[in-house]
Amino acid sequence: MSRESSALILSAALALAGAGFVVAPTVQAAPQVSVGVGISVAPPAPRFERVPPPRAGYVWAPGYWVWNPRMHRHVWVGGRWMRARPGYHYMPARWRRxxxxxxxxxxxxxVR
Known part of the structure; x- marks a missing residue:
């Protein structure tokens, strides 16, 4: 094995070990195709947020953790008010294993 190929293999192994997340494409039966990103790092517990008093015509969307691939960690996105949609119910962001x-x-x- 040449010195260059050894260096290449070592570089690839280090890059994979330090990636911290996995891209997992999901292919379903044709013709439907979807691509998702899965990570092996569980999100932290939700942060406590004091929900402000009700606001007419708005729905509170609670905060959530989102994965930041540049920082290789979860980042908190604070809750916010969203304009209500008559006849609809808001389903908050969530993580599923x-x-x-x-x-x-x-x-x-x-959701209607």
Missing amino acids: GPHGHWRFSNGYW
């Missing part, structure tokens, strides 16, 4: 132990993030969304 998926297959193979990876954590998957789902943004908040509105």
Whole structure:
């Protein structure tokens, strides 16, 4: 094995060891295809946020942790008021543990 190929293998191994997260594409039966990002680092417990008093015409969206790949860690996004949508219910952002132990993030969304 040449010196250059040894250095290349060592560099690749170090890069994989220090990555801190895993990109896990998910392919479903044709024609539906989706791509998600899974990470092996569990999010911290939610931070305590004092919910402000109710505000007419608005819904409180609680804060959540989001993975920041540049910083290789979770970053807190504080809660905020969102304009209410009549006939809809807001489902907050959340983390779910998926297959193979990876954590998957789902943004908040509105449900009829």
